[in-house]
Amino acid sequence: MxxxxxxxxxxxxxxxxxxxxxxYGDLVAIEDGDTxxxxxxxxxxxxxxxxxxxxxxxxxxxxxxxxxxxxxxxxxxxxxxxxxxxxxxxxxxxxxxxxxxxxxxxxxxxxxxxxxxxxxxxxxxxxxxxxxxxxxxxxxxxxxxxxxxxxxxxxxxxxxxxxxxxxxxxxxxGPGDLCDILFTSGTTGHPKGVCYAHRQCLQVVDAWATQVGLRHRDRVLVISPFFHAFGYRAGAIVSLMRGAVLLPHQTFDAEAVLTRVARDRISVIPGPPALFQSMLLHPEFDRFDTSSLRLGVTGGSVVPSELIRRMRADLGFQGVVNGYGLTECGGFGTMCDSQDPDDVIANTSGKPAPGVEVRIMDEDGAFLPDGQPGEVVIRGYLVMQGYFNNPEATAKTIDKDGWLHTGDVGHFDENGNLRIEDRIKDMFICGGFNCYPAEIERYMSQHPAIGQIAVIGVPDERLGEVGKAFVVLRPGKTATEAELIAWARENIANFKVPRQVEFRTSLPTSPQGKVMKDKLRDPEAAT
Known part of the structure; x- marks a missing residue:
């Protein structure tokens, strides 16, 4: 059962x-080292x-x-x-x-x-x-x-x-009582606590398990951190719910993961594209037995078609799925089918989950037809209860009709699959972790040499995107790129640390004084 x-x-x-x-009784639920x-x-x-x-x-x-x-x-x-x-x-x-x-x-x-x-x-x-x-x-x-x-x-x-x-x-x-608060930052740079209730958490996990095809007694290696909605819900809770075996993994290392796949006969791995890319790039990949792998679940970043092909052909996954979701909706929203063609899995986020509405909305709040881009909005049981002790931010995110405004731009194609095109917000995703420039800027502005700073996400072959900081130094102060990066590593989480620092005498601003990040993203402007 x-x-x-x-x-x-x-x-x-x-x-x-x-x-x-x-x-499930005396069946094994968790294998963790000697425990x-x-x-x-x-x-x-x-x-x-x-x-x-x-x-x-x-x-x-x-x-x-x-x-x-x-x-x-x-x-x-x-x-x-x-x-x-x-x-x-x-x-x-x-x-x-x-x-x-x-x-x-x-x-x-x-x-x-x-x-x-x-x-x-x-x-x-x-x-x-x-x-x-x-x-x-x-x-x-x-x-x-x-x-x-x-x-x-x-x-x-x-x-x-x-x-x-x-x-x-x-x-x-009760089913409507809060079970967890997952903090996520936003364009303000200040973390907001996403409140989630017991029943909706279980409903989300059940729907996710059904959609991706998790099976009883699957052996699930969870590398995505439990402090993230993906690792906690789509790794730990789902394994317990479906009678699978949960195998926690603490830090990502391609060789360690490949070793565990072979030794522990792993069948399911959820994780960002960077995880699977690193496994495939291991110089001695061919010496590891990956024949036990059945299902790979990815998302949260750009997924190249070639990666999907290699996950199937080289890693041996029978099924690969890609999806879209936010912490504010339990980490779930839309999902591809594991048997979809590679280009569909790579280029779309699939179809809405059962019982969930996903629409495209213009700036005036009108719904747009398929093919036309606009803001992705979501409504249904999976939408958060609100931000903890922050009714103002809640009201800005969930409108009077119950639509969760994601801040992402997308459209539905002719087959009903969601395609994410861009982000209204400045967030970028580094190795599967959401990075918010405003938050990074707020922390790095504490450095005594930094007078002005703007952070953007730039493409990275291994991590998908990494941060790049444009810095204007304070008068009379000096600093090098290496010094600022080292300081950031001491003061903020590693995935938020900019990998590049470019010094400027000034930053491009609008008449209102807002830094125009589109000009920073323009390669010609950046030089």
């Missing part, structure tokens, strides 16, 4: 976990986490952060948080102190689950004193240092909470 909308009425995430234990968890074992652990959170005093609706790489404890913590009635707030492992501090303040998080030693640093040591003061507790998922609490010690605190108390808390959680 497979859990889907035809066999079970979706309500909440803790109810899903309990249901998977009933239906193997069955569905029954996973459900038991998420209840232990929830009881420990109750002992901590976490109330329904309280926000709890997770700042850690992919791993079984990340998923156990996430399900424990929502089982206690809390709202899970994931944080990118690439974020630095000031970025984390900003999200702690904006979310009002009461506590945090954090990585310990990862990427050559002890993560909690990055927290500022002010951030520490806001958090009641930091629980470290591996080796903790004082004053932080270790995972096992934290779980032990929950033993004083009877199972009946947890059951009573779970009974208070």
């Amino acid at each position: 497979q859990i889907d909308s035809t066999t079970w009425d979706f309500t909440t995430l803790p109810a899903l976990s309990a249901r998977t234990a009933e239906v 193997t968890l069955t569905y029954v074992a996973f459900d038991r652990i998420r209840r232990q986490v929830a009881r420990a959170l109750l002992a901590q005093g976490i109330a329904k609706g309280d926000r709890v952060m997770i700042w850690a790489p992919n791993g079984w404890k990340w998923i156990a913590a996430a399900f424990g948080i929502v089982s206690a009635g809390g709202v899970m707030v994931p944080v990118s492992t690439r974020f630095r102190a000031n970025e984390v501090a900003d999200l702690v303040e904006r979310s009002g998080a009461r506590m945090m689950f954090s990585a310990g030693d990862f990427l050559d640093r002890y993560y909690p040591s990055e927290l500022t004193e002010a951030t520490r003061a806001r958090l009641e507790r930091v629980v470290v998922l591996d080796e903790a240092r004082a004053p932080d609490t270790g995972w096992d010690a934290f779980l032990a605190e929950g033993e004083v909470i009877p199972e009946a108390d947890l059951a009573a808390r779970e009974a208070l959680i």
